[in-house]
Amino acid sequence: MAAATPVPPPAHLRAVDPARARAGAARRRRTGAAETPLARKRRARRINAVLAEAYPYAVAELDFENPYQLLVATVLSAQTTDVRVNATTPRLFAACPTPRALAEADEAQVEQIVRPLGFYRAKTRAIRALAQRIVDDFDGEVPGRLEDLVTLPGVGRKTANVVLGNAFGVPGLTVDTHFGRLARRFGWTGEEDPVKVERDVAELFEPRDWTDLSQRLVYHGRRVCHARRPACGVCPVADLCPSYGEGPTGTAEAAALLKYEFAPGREALLEGYLAGRTRAQLRAEGWELAP
Numbered sequence: 001m002a003a004a005t006p007v008p009p010p011a012h013l014r015a016v017d018p019a020r021a022r023a024g025a026a027r028r029r030r031t032g033a034a035e036t037p038l039a040r041k042r043r044a045r046r047i048n049a050v051l052a053e054a055y056p057y058a059v060a061e062l063d064f065e066n067p068y069q070l071l072v073a074t075v076l077s078a079q080t081t082d083v084r085v086n087a088t089t090p091r092l093f094a095a096c097p098t099p100r101a102l103a104e105a106d107e108a109q110v111e112q113i114v115r116p117l118g119f120y121r122a123k124t125r126a127i128r129a130l131a132q133r134i135v136d137d138f139d140g141e142v143p144g145r146l147e148d149l150v151t152l153p154g155v156g157r158k159t160a161n162v163v164l165g166n167a168f169g170v171p172g173l174t175v176d177t178h179f180g181r182l183a184r185r186f187g188w189t190g191e192e193d194p195v196k197v198e199r200d201v202a203e204l205f206e207p208r209d210w211t212d213l214s215q216r217l218v219y220h221g222r223r224v225c226h227a228r229r230p231a232c233g234v235c236p237v238a239d240l241c242p243s244y245g246e247g248p249t250g251t252a253e254a255a256a257l258l259k260y261e262f263a264p265g266r267e268a269l270l271e272g273y274l275a276g277r278t279r280a281q282l283r284a285e286g287w288e289l290a291p
């Protein structure tokens with residue numbers, strides 16, 4: 001049987017020098033606890049700079065036009081994909097363009113619209129309760145402060161920071177499962193508790209970088225640094241990461257793990273992103289985008 005043709009890494013990913021990455025990871029594992037706060041901060045900022053180059057198009061994956069829409073879309077995105085939410089919310093927001101309209105809408109009608117997202121009864125109750133509280137306590141306007149947002153039913157720090165960072169332009173670190181896993185792999189924190197992870201990472205970056213950093217970590221976690229088998233062999237931050245080697249380090253094996261626009265054969269999608277086409281345009285062209 002003929003040997004399998006090796007899969008080349010996508011051209012835009014920085015080639016990993018295995019010897020350099022291995023040496024760097026070994027050194028960082030050895031000295032991890034002894035890394036000075038300044039060295040950790042510098043390394044963290046270099047990682048952020050490399051990720052910024054790798055994901056210049058990293059933006060919130062949920063479609064929205066105002067804070068109300070992003071808040072509702074974020075609540076609806078639990079246990080489903082952003083793609084499904086984006087396919088569902090235009091109808092919802094056409095029927096219920098404001099918190100007041102959603103609070104007063106017919107429950108069965110809302111259930112019918114959000115049904116494709118699963119758990120539709122619970123989700124309908126959640127977004128209507130949220131809308132009612134916005135009407136009752138905030139005069140129908142989504143509040144723009146963390147301490148107010150977290151008083152809304154079903155809104156925790158993560159959701160509040162998503163809304164603050166992306167709809168209000170207020171810096172926020174959004175610690176979800178990808179963010180927490182990557183922050184630990186990078187040696188930025190040893191904590192599991194999202195509030196403590198947020199505190200540790202906040203010390204490494206200027207607030208103006210928090211929102212973009214959050215997006216980049218989610219992008220990197222979904223595309224390259226997967227929970228089970230991270231694609232270390234083609235990872236753009238391999239030589240800065242103490243966890244290099246947690247996943248396959250061989251180029252072909254690692255490249256086969258890449259997802260979404262990084263997957264071999266999807267280079268045209270990446271070109272579309274880099275050319276500035278929006279997610280909605282790319283979807284209209286037939287691309288299946290990240291969940």
Ligand code: SF4
Nearest residue numbers: 225230232235241244
């Ligand atoms: S893919 Fe590997 S090298 Fe890259 S960030 Fe994840 S663990 Fe580190």
